[in-house]
Amino acid sequence: MAGTSSPIPHETAHSYAAATDHNSILKSIKEVAESPNLLSNIPSNYAYFSKPAASAVRADNTDCDSIPVIDFSLLQSASSDQRSKVIRDLGDACQCWGFFMVVNHGVPKILMESMLDKCDEFFNLTPEEKLQFEGKHVLDPIRCGTSFNTSVEEVNFWRDYLKVMVHPIFHSPSKPRGFRRWRWDDFADELPVDVLKRIAAIKVYPNLEDIEYRTHVLRSCIAVWEVWNYIKPARHGTHDLRLGFQEWFIGNIQQTTIRHVARVLLRGISASLGLDELQIERSMDWEMGQQILVANYYPPCPRPDLAIGMPPHSDHGLLTILAQNQVDGLQIQHNGKWVPVHASPNSFLVNTGDHIEIFSNGIYRSVLHRAVVNSRETRISLAIANGPSLNAMVTPAPQLIDKNRDSTGARYKSMAYGEYVQLQQSSRLNGKSALDNLRV
Ligand SMILES: O=C(O)CCC(=O)C(=O)O
Numbered sequence: 001m002a003g004t005s006s007p008i009p010h011e012t013a014h015s016y017a018a019a020t021d022h023n024s025i026l027k028s029i030k031e032v033a034e035s036p037n038l039l040s041n042i043p044s045n046y047a048y049f050s051k052p053a054a055s056a057v058r059a060d061n062t063d064c065d066s067i068p069v070i071d072f073s074l075l076q077s078a079s080s081d082q083r084s085k086v087i088r089d090l091g092d093a094c095q096c097w098g099f100f101m102v103v104n105h106g107v108p109k110i111l112m113e114s115m116l117d118k119c120d121e122f123f124n125l126t127p128e129e130k131l132q133f134e135g136k137h138v139l140d141p142i143r144c145g146t147s148f149n150t151s152v153e154e155v156n157f158w159r160d161y162l163k164v165m166v167h168p169i170f171h172s173p174s175k176p177r178g179f180r181r182w183r184w185d186d187f188a189d190e191l192p193v194d195v196l197k198r199i200a201a202i203k204v205y206p207n208l209e210d211i212e213y214r215t216h217v218l219r220s221c222i223a224v225w226e227v228w229n230y231i232k233p234a235r236h237g238t239h240d241l242r243l244g245f246q247e248w249f250i251g252n253i254q255q256t257t258i259r260h261v262a263r264v265l266l267r268g269i270s271a272s273l274g275l276d277e278l279q280i281e282r283s284m285d286w287e288m289g290q291q292i293l294v295a296n297y298y299p300p301c302p303r304p305d306l307a308i309g310m311p312p313h314s315d316h317g318l319l320t321i322l323a324q325n326q327v328d329g330l331q332i333q334h335n336g337k338w339v340p341v342h343a344s345p346n347s348f349l350v351n352t353g354d355h356i357e358i359f360s361n362g363i364y365r366s367v368l369h370r371a372v373v374n375s376r377e378t379r380i381s382l383a384i385a386n387g388p389s390l391n392a393m394v395t396p397a398p399q400l401i402d403k404n405r406d407s408t409g410a411r412y413k414s415m416a417y418g419e420y421v422q423l424q425q426s427s428r429l430n431g432k433s434a435l436d437n438l439r440v
């Protein structure tokens with residue numbers, strides 16, 4: 001079974017690393033890492049491990065080749081035998097690991113690369129430019145910062161982040177150029193009414209009836225094609241309008257396809273629990289489901305044996321889909337050992353979140369994972385968290401309550417997803433402490 005219910009205590013060693021002034025407003029880790037004063041040691045407030053022997057870098061020697069791999073295309077196979085087999089594999093992966101690698105997912109490589117590039121550009125904005133996206137509240141739709149929650153943590157992590165809520169309402173920082181998919185204001189007044197109507201219908205997902213993915217993409221393509229043609233002979237004919245459309249289109253597809261991957265996986269997971277394949281979606285109000293893009297930036301660290309990018313934790317939500325810039329660093333806990341994950345090119349790394357654990361009444365567990373850093377190259381990861389609607393009250397599925405022989409009923413109390421996110425994000429990132437609050 002992946003993960004354990006008890007958080008792993010972290011170790012601090014302020015005496016080991018060089019002393020520093022720990023300001024209340026912490027510099028970004030990018031600035032710290034690029035500081036000319038940073039030679040071979042790290043400021044003491046980043047020393048997570050008490051001694052190099054406790055290093056995260058040397059993970060336990062478990063064979064990472066055994067990490068389950070799910071061929072996404074088989075989940076949509078016309079052959080029911082193939083589908084049944086991959087659903088069983090998915091169930092085994094959730095039960096034994098809480099983690100799997102997804103290949104053949106259909107999200108174009110170029111889209112993931114463009115997202116990684118744009119996030120890299122974001123982290124390279126000046127501190128003043130980034131300040132406007134800092135956010136004040138954990139549920140603000142766009143916020144960036146360093147570490148995890150500097151107002152409550154004793155030790156800081158070697159990590160900067162950008163968090164953007166992209167569903168049900170699509171948000172996007174206005175910088176860097178191209179991060180936004182939508183330059184509506186630039187041309188809305190110029191378009192014919194029927195085209196405007198069609199685009200508005202596509203833009204606002206919840207207003208659409210339960211459309212299927214292909215129809216959705218097809219409609220987007222038609223609208224883009226129409227607008228593209230409209231823009232071409234337009235009076236102003238500016239290059240920018242076309243570029244704006246291209247960005248919007250890419251953003252739209254990115255969001256749709258990653259949500260599509262998450263949705264199909266959740267259908268498989270629901271079926272693997274012996275339930276209707278739509279039960280997870282229905283009970284989580286998926287159409288209004290929260291999707292958050294978390295971009296993590298881990299610059300090279302002179303003491304990767306002392307610092308940590310992200311400490312052991314589980315994620316809120318249902319499934320986190322992670323892509324990275326070819327630099328490994330994720331480790332997952334399996335049978336009490338840390339297993340380093342090597343991602344195949346163009347794969348997604350997927351982990352089950354706390355709300356899968358709650359929904360399945362503990363049959364599937366959210367997996368403990370952490371991110372380690374290295375001394376050579378910057379790692380960027382995009383963790384796309386797919387969760388219930390913020391208003392959804394998440395409870396164990398009624399059919400699963402009696403399935404656990406050692407359980408007399410529901411193992412978790414219910415809580416609105418939004419409240420849970422708020423709780424987890426305002427606390428110290430510490431193992432599965434947020435979920436522990438809900439255990440019966
Ligand atoms: O960067 C990684 O590999 C892990 C990121 C992560 O766990 C998170 O953003 O929740």
Ligand SMILES: [Fe+2]
Nearest residue numbers: 313314315369
């Ligand atoms: Fe995580």
